[in-house]
Amino acid sequence: MLVLVAPGQGAQTPGFLTEWLDFPGVRGALEAWSDAAGLDLIRYGTEADAEEIRDTAVAQPLLVAAGLASAALLFDDPAELPQKVGAIAGHSVGEFTAASLAGVLPHEEALRLVRARGLGMAEAAAVTETGMAALLGGDPAVTVPHLEKLGLTPANINGAGQIVAAGTKEQLAALEADKPEGVRKVVALKVAGAFHTHHMAPAVDTLAKAAEALAPGDPKVRYVSNKDGRTVDGGTEVLERLVGQVANPVRWDLCMETFKELGVTALIEVCPGGTLTGLAKRALPGVKTLALKSPADLDAARELIAEHA
Numbered sequence: 001m002l003v004l005v006a007p008g009q010g011a012q013t014p015g016f017l018t019e020w021l022d023f024p025g026v027r028g029a030l031e032a033w034s035d036a037a038g039l040d041l042i043r044y045g046t047e048a049d050a051e052e053i054r055d056t057a058v059a060q061p062l063l064v065a066a067g068l069a070s071a072a073l074l075f076d077d078p079a080e081l082p083q084k085v086g087a088i089a090g091h092s093v094g095e096f097t098a099a100s101l102a103g104v105l106p107h108e109e110a111l112r113l114v115r116a117r118g119l120g121m122a123e124a125a126a127v128t129e130t131g132m133a134a135l136l137g138g139d140p141a142v143t144v145p146h147l148e149k150l151g152l153t154p155a156n157i158n159g160a161g162q163i164v165a166a167g168t169k170e171q172l173a174a175l176e177a178d179k180p181e182g183v184r185k186v187v188a189l190k191v192a193g194a195f196h197t198h199h200m201a202p203a204v205d206t207l208a209k210a211a212e213a214l215a216p217g218d219p220k221v222r223y224v225s226n227k228d229g230r231t232v233d234g235g236t237e238v239l240e241r242l243v244g245q246v247a248n249p250v251r252w253d254l255c256m257e258t259f260k261e262l263g264v265t266a267l268i269e270v271c272p273g274g275t276l277t278g279l280a281k282r283a284l285p286g287v288k289t290l291a292l293k294s295p296a297d298l299d300a301a302r303e304l305i306a307e308h309a
Contacts, residue, residue: 001086002308003259003267004101004221005280006067008092008250009060009191011272012053017045017066019295020271026069029107033068036108037061037115056125056192060093060118061111063272067097068107070271070292074301082220084309087231087262089224089255091276092156092196093117095242102219104235113210113242120206121246125193127202132156132166132191133175138183146180155196159253160282166194200247207243214239222262229254252276256283266308268292268301 021027027042034041044053044062053059067090075081081101090098093114100110132155135143140163144154147165152175155166165175165186176186193199216235225232225241229251232238256279259267266288269276273291280289288308290301 001263001265002084002305003087003089003262003264004071004081004085004098005088005267005269005276006090006094006097006101007063007269007273007275008090008094009056009063009195010189011275012059012063012066013272014048014050014053015046016272017042017062017069020066020069020073021046023073023295025072029069029072030065033061033065033107033111036111037065039115041065054190054192056122057115057118060096060121061115063093064097064100064110064114066272067094067270068100068110071097071101073295073298074268074305084305085221087222087224087259087264088219089226089259091158091226091252092245092250095226095245097270098223099219099238099242102221102223102238104216104219104223104238105214109214113207113214116210117203117207117246120203121195121200122192123206124200124203125195128193128199129169130167130194130197130199131169131172132164132189132194133172134187134189135163135165135180135183136185136187137161138163138180142182143180147175150174150178153194153197154249155194156250157253158250158279159256160279162279164189166197166199168194196245196247196249198247203246204243207246211239211243224255224258226250226252226255229256229258231258252279253283256280259287260284266290266304268304273297
């Protein structure tokens with residue numbers, strides 16, 4: 001059984017879309033999505049430096065566009081995706097990629113909505129000086145209560161022993177001085193704020209207003225939500241979860257548990273892949289994984305699809 005996953009913010013690197021533009025249809029799609037998002041996605045994906053694409057309002061639509069464009073090249077016909085993919089999921093903003101690939105939102109609507117998400121989160125992050133930090137090592141049963149004691153949120157519980165904490169700069173400094181038992185190191189992440197925490201509540205309101213006029217369709221592929229790892233059958237509920245998830249922790253660990261229960265045998269991560277396949281290699285032993293890092297990975301991905309669809 002094949003699972004298709006889409007990465008979240010931080011996966012982007014300067015120039016990562018350049019090689020993809022050589023494929024028929026990609027440039028035209030990116031131009032249409034640029035119009036929808038009000039953002040020159042081609043320039044940001046080919047010419048912009050690391051600082052420019054770290055901007056939350058830019059990074060989020062850029063990642064969704066990259067995921068949609070690369071996924072389209074996996075199949076001769078987009079209609080094949082629901083027939084060959086057993087489940088689909090995305091990490092954080094990657095949920096918009098997954099929802100659009102599953103047929104919940106047309107691609108242009110997804111790009112407009114994720115642009116509103118990025119702008120709303122950037123605005124919310126500017127209110128208080130906040131951030132995020134990855135914890136290396138440790139036991140979640142010990143780490144999570146320790147974070148909560150310090151007023152921090154376990155914003156990403158990613159499985160495979162990986163947890164990301166989020167909160168104010170003062171709270172993160174306290175964590176550095178008082179690490180949970182078993183944690184070897186606390187690594188500050190280069191993000192604009194405390195994503196997936198109560199600090200993002202204003203962005204939820206912004207996104208909810210942007211989503212009011214949308215008429216989501218039901219997923220055509222089994223959709224796994226990173227709110228709780230549950231499969232969601234209705235498009236309205238998927239959209240509600242996309243909106244609310246901005247201020248709630250990502251439970252990627254539970255998504256991988258669901259993949260396991262569904263009988264996953266192979267997992268492909270769309271461009272810019274790498275992060276989620278790394279987690280899957282540790283948490284889902286025996287499952288074949290492939291990350292779409294460049295077009296050079298497409299042939300191997302198609303072979304994997306032929307074997308596991």
